[in-house]
Amino acid sequence: MRISELFERGEFVITAEVGPPKGTNIDKVIEEAKEYLSGIHAVNVTDNQSSVMRMSSLPVCIALKQAGLNPILQMTCRDRNRMAIEGDLLGAACFGIDNVLALTGDHPTLGDHPTAKPVFDLDSVSLLHCMCQLESGKDLGGNDLVGDFPKFAKGAVVSPCSDSVDAQLAKMERKIMAGCEFFQTQAVYDTDKFLSFMEKAKQFGKPIQLGIVIPKNAGMCRYMNKNVAGISIPDSIIDELAADKEKAKSGETGVAIAARIIRECKDAVQGLHIMAMGWESKVPGLLEQAGLK
Amino acid sequence: MLITQLKDREIIESLICGKAFVINCHGCKEVFFDEKGANELQKELMEAGKLTGILTTDYICNPENMKLRLERYAKQIEEADTVLVFSCGVGVQTVSEYLADKRVCAACDTFALPGYQGVTPLEYDCDQCGECYLNLTGGICPITACSKSLVNGQCGGAKDGKCEVNHDMECGWERIQRRLAQVGRLDVLKKCPVQVRNYATYKDINKE
Numbered sequence: 001m002r003i004s005e006l007f008e009r010g011e012f013v014i015t016a017e018v019g020p021p022k023g024t025n026i027d028k029v030i031e032e033a034k035e036y037l038s039g040i041h042a043v044n045v046t047d048n049q050s051s052v053m054r055m056s057s058l059p060v061c062i063a064l065k066q067a068g069l070n071p072i073l074q075m076t077c078r079d080r081n082r083m084a085i086e087g088d089l090l091g092a093a094c095f096g097i098d099n100v101l102a103l104t105g106d107h108p109t110l111g112d113h114p115t116a117k118p119v120f121d122l123d124s125v126s127l128l129h130c131m132c133q134l135e136s137g138k139d140l141g142g143n144d145l146v147g148d149f150p151k152f153a154k155g156a157v158v159s160p161c162s163d164s165v166d167a168q169l170a171k172m173e174r175k176i177m178a179g180c181e182f183f184q185t186q187a188v189y190d191t192d193k194f195l196s197f198m199e200k201a202k203q204f205g206k207p208i209q210l211g212i213v214i215p216k217n218a219g220m221c222r223y224m225n226k227n228v229a230g231i232s233i234p235d236s237i238i239d240e241l242a243a244d245k246e247k248a249k250s251g252e253t254g255v256a257i258a259a260r261i262i263r264e265c266k267d268a269v270q271g272l273h274i275m276a277m278g279w280e281s282k283v284p285g286l287l288e289q290a291g292l293k
Numbered sequence: 294m295l296i297t298q299l300k301d302r303e304i305i306e307s308l309i310c311g312k313a314f315v316i317n318c319h320g321c322k323e324v325f326f327d328e329k330g331a332n333e334l335q336k337e338l339m340e341a342g343k344l345t346g347i348l349t350t351d352y353i354c355n356p357e358n359m360k361l362r363l364e365r366y367a368k369q370i371e372e373a374d375t376v377l378v379f380s381c382g383v384g385v386q387t388v389s390e391y392l393a394d395k396r397v398c399a400a401c402d403t404f405a406l407p408g409y410q411g412v413t414p415l416e417y418d419c420d421q422c423g424e425c426y427l428n429l430t431g432g433i434c435p436i437t438a439c440s441k442s443l444v445n446g447q448c449g450g451a452k453d454g455k456c457e458v459n460h461d462m463e464c465g466w467e468r469i470q471r472r473l474a475q476v477g478r479l480d481v482l483k484k485c486p487v488q489v490r491n492y493a494t495y496k497d498i499n500k501e
Contacts, residue, residue, distance in 0.1 A: 125445035129487040159449040171446035
């Protein structure tokens with residue numbers, strides 16, 4: 001089901017994401033999603049996340065759908081040109097996958113195939129436009145589609161704690177102009193920065209889901225601060241994780257921190273997106289602590 | 294070799310906001326430029342009172358050379374609201390950098406042809422993509438200044454203003470955002486339709 005309809009109904013939309021395997025077995029990812037994520041509204045399936053090659057997003061979406069979950073197809077523009085993207089979108093629609101998150105994608109040099117050709121024939125904005133075109137029965141070449149036209153809930157991402165917030169807001173506006181119906185944010189740790197971003201972004205009137213990555217330990221936080229764009233983790237959070245290594249390792253501290261961030265921000269947003277990064281099993285507990293269950 | 298092809302007349306006219314000062318670059322012999330077409334158009338624009346002056350010179354891609362030439366036209370440039378540059382993308386970028394608070398527009402699209410590429414300095418780069426974006430981006434080329442050649446705005450990968458691919462390189466879209474703010478043209482990004490690149494070559498376009 002299209003999550004845009006849930007937003008329209010005024011629901012607080014909760015999503016999480018899973019990563020396809022680097023191999024041919026998908027039982028584990030599907031079983032984990034069934035066990036820990038069946039209580040939420042939808043599940044994103046990443047697309048060669050961080051430019052690391054894995055199974056495509058689409059087959060995992062289809063398997064999730066068949067398992068009774070509501071998948072969100074993440075689609076980047078790094079690996080496919082417009083024809084391949086359009087073909088995959090039609091394939092997705094054919095299998096009832098009707099939520100798509102449009103992303104430009106990280107550059108290949110950041111991942112495990114640094115010598116691969118970067119495609120970027122489209123970008124997140126033109127990909128959203130492409131979906132609108134397909135919905136109207138035309139492809140990007142201006143040719144007519146035959147039979148039923150697809151209909152997607154079209155989403156995109158925004159980086160609210162980026163140090164170039166004006167450029168991010170400008171891009172957000174272009175995404176909306178291109179047909180974007182909802183946004184998921186990059187992981188938020190600095191709630192003051194996030195809430196001041198939301199003050200500026202609410203003028204656009206589009207639903208925004210707060211992005212959460214459960215912090216695993218102090219080292220991960222320092223790494224993200226140094227290397228991941230749009231992430232600024234305050235020292236107080238790093239100190240909290242460093243204070244008790246056992247509690248950090250078990251996830252207790254990270255879940256408590258994430259739950260606190262959610263509680264501080266939830267009134268300003270229309271939903272929540274959890275990037276568990278292997279800690280899918282902690283999602284139900286996190287939602288409970290955040291008062292969302 | 295390269296071709297600097299005049300943009301459509303309506304597009305060129307729409308670029309002129311208020312009055313314009315025209316710069317023609319007749320520098321490299323490797324560049325095929327429709328001098329006749331440009332002269333006719335500029336003559337008409339001049340007669341219609343839309344121009345404050347015309348400078349025809351060479352190698353505007355050389356910043357020092359360009360400054361010397363432009364200094365003599367300071368008054369006409371000051372009177373103009375738009376500076377319209379008839380050159381390859383490198384020339385337009387050099388002029389936009391020099392006249393950073395002026396509305397500098399490209400009147401040509403630059404297409405690549407095989408062979409010698411002329412004499413251009415390295416700090417400004419033109420990919421000769423045939424679909425010049427400089428009018429939408431404040432004279433900073435998104436094709437060469439952005440590692441992903443994005444044409445609809447910044448990706449989420451910039452950190453501390455640096456590109457995710459090369460930490461020594463400033464994010465091209467941050468530069469564009471700053472330049473547009475500087476010239477009061479941020480609305481360009483809001484208003485211009487979704488850009489989908491056209492990868493057809495000069496040969497593809499002109500085969501009949």
